[in-house]
Amino acid sequence: MSRYELVIFDWDGTIMDSTGLIAWCIQESCREMGLPVPPESEAKWVIGLGFIQSVEHVAPGLDRERQLALAESYRRHFVAREHEAPLYEGITGLLAGLRERDRRLAVATGKARRGLDRALAASGLGPFFEATRCADEGFPKPHPDMILRLLEETGVEPSRALMIGDTTHDLELAANAGVDAVAVSYGAHGEELLRARAARHCAASVAELALWLQRHA
Numbered sequence: 760m761s762r763y764e765l766v767i768f769d770w771d772g773t774i775m776d777s778t779g780l781i782a783w784c785i786q787e788s789c790r791e792m793g794l795p796v797p798p799e800s801e802a803k804w805v806i807g808l809g810f811i812q813s814v815e816h817v818a819p820g821l822d823r824e825r826q827l828a829l830a831e832s833y834r835r836h837f838v839a840r841e842h843e844a845p846l847y848e849g850i851t852g853l854l855a856g857l858r859e860r861d862r863r864l865a866v867a868t869g870k871a872r873r874g875l876d877r878a879l880a881a882s883g884l885g886p887f888f889e890a891t892r893c894a895d896e897g898f899p900k901p902h903p904d905m906i907l908r909l910l911e912e913t914g915v916e917p918s919r920a921l922m923i924g925d926t927t928h929d930l931e932l933a934a935n936a937g938v939d940a941v942a943v944s945y946g947a948h949g950e951e952l953l954r955a956r957a958a959r960h961c962a963a964s965v966a967e968l969a970l971w972l973q974r975h976a
Contacts, residue, residue, distance in 0.1 A: 763976045765915040766857055767906060769924035770868040771806055772946025775878060777844035781806050785817055788832035794818050806947040807869035807928040809899025846882055849965040854887045857972065863913060866891040867905040867932065901931035906938060921976060930956040943968055
């Protein structure tokens, strides 16, 4: 019997190849508002965090009005180009394989609900997931709220759940919720940064992740 009943996926940088686009939108929004433009590495570091945490990291010292203006600029840039972000090659087959083996699937993402709903519809992946939680529905990562809500909704014990994500925020989320985690290094945060956090495995590709899941989940 598999150890895991519920497999929880992050979205951006884990399922969808969108981290480069997100970083560009952050940089372009800062440029548009006359703010210092963060390097790509810094823009990618905040992916998955909540709105306030992200803004305070890439553009510290803004008042609330300017924070909201920056967020609106980002949203406008991202919505205009989100159709350009593809799924990672092999991810649909990975999800289908898990479902064929009766694994239950969920999403815990830093996206807003409207953004995730658009992505689920456009990608066709919506039917794979029985539960989803977004950053604007409770506490953002790395607070355990997202996973705790998913566990409550699905009735799965923490010991029977696995989180998969591409950032240290995902790994900290899992640790805070008391569930195991697997990292993927093909997204926002690199392997060295991810391996510094506790994870059962760090996969360099979707194919490697699929192989690990076949053996352990």
